[in-house]
Structures are given as structure tokens and as C-alpha cells.
Amino acid sequence: TIEETLVLIKPDGVARNLTGEILGRIEAKGYQLVDLRMVQPSRELLAQHYAEHEGKPFYEPLIEFMESGPVVAARVAGHRVIEGFRSLAGTTDPTTAAPGTIRGDLGRDWGLKVQQNLVHGSDSPETAARELALWFG
Numbered sequence: 429t430i431e432e433t434l435v436l437i438k439p440d441g442v443a444r445n446l447t448g449e450i451l452g453r454i455e456a457k458g459y460q461l462v463d464l465r466m467v468q469p470s471r472e473l474l475a476q477h478y479a480e481h482e483g484k485p486f487y488e489p490l491i492e493f494m495e496s497g498p499v500v501a502a503r504v505a506g507h508r509v510i511e512g513f514r515s516l517a518g519t520t521d522p523t524t525a526a527p528g529t530i531r532g533d534l535g536r537d538w539g540l541k542v543q544q545n546l547v548h549g550s551d552s553p554e555t556a557a558r559e560l561a562l563w564f565g
């Protein structure tokens with residue numbers, strides 16, 4: 429089944445000039461870039477995007493980090509792309525993310541209150557639909 433997922437290149441990825449490298453890995457895997465935009469996200473958009481994390485200790489630092497600079501949002505399509513992109517991205521903590529993954533190869537732990545881990549990918553079909561509507565309308 430062809431799925432669609434929302435991929436975000438977070439402000440650390442854009443600032444470190446890794447946009448091309450990250451999009452290249454998505455394309456090289458065989459997934460299709462259906463839509464692409466660079467956004468300066470508002471606090472309102474981020475609060476909606478991260479509603480499930482409200483109240484967690486990293487919530488405020490996460491919102492501040494995400495609004496610290498432009499983000500690249502991509503609508504990406506492919507067979508099982510939701511699971512597949514999360515596999516390409518690697519686990520949340522860049523220190524222990526497997527080498528070969530985006531976070532494992534390119535990410536590092538900066539010792540901050542929030543993991544600046546380069547990318548976000550939707551975690552289920554329901555989340556993907558909700559997040560794509562938020563970022564692409």
C-alpha cells in the first residue's frame with residue numbers, strides 16, 4: 429500500500445546544511461517527494477504538532493528549539509514509508525542511533541534539554557494524516 433508521511437528537517441538540520449543530504453537519502457531509498465516547503469513555524473503550529481508531548485519535561489525546550497529557525501517540511505510517499513522513514517531516521521537519541529541512519533551518522537547529543545535530532549517522521553497513518561494537514565493544509 430502506498431502511504432504518505434510527514435518528514436520535517438528540524439532547525440539543526442537546516443542550519444547545518446544537511447537538507448540536501450537528508451532529502452537525498454529519502455530519494456535514494458526510492459521514496460517520492462510529493463511536496464516540499466520551507467517554513468518558519470509558529471508557536472501555534474508547533475503546539476498542535478506536539479500536543480501529545482505537552483507537560484513533558486522536554487516540551488518547552490522542544491517548542492523553543494523548533495521555532496529557532498526554518499524547518500523543511502516534506503510530503504513523502506511510498507510503500508510502507510511511515511515505518512520506512514523512521515527506520516532511515518534511526519532512534520530518537522543520536523548518540524545511540526544506529527550508524528547508517530540519519531541520526532546515527534549525522535546527529536549528535538549537544539547536552540541540551542531537548543534532543544536536536546535533525547528530523548521528524550510521523551509514527552502512524554493517523555498521525556501522518558493529522559500532521560500533513562497541519563503542515564500542508
Ligand code: CMP
Pocket residue numbers: 481486490520541542543544545547548549
Ligand atoms: P520528534 O520525533 O520530533 O518528537 C518529539 C521530540 O522531542 C523528539 O523528536 C526529540 O526531538 C524530543 N525528545 C523526545 N524524547 C526526548 C527526551 N527524552 N529528552 C529530550 N528530548 C526528547
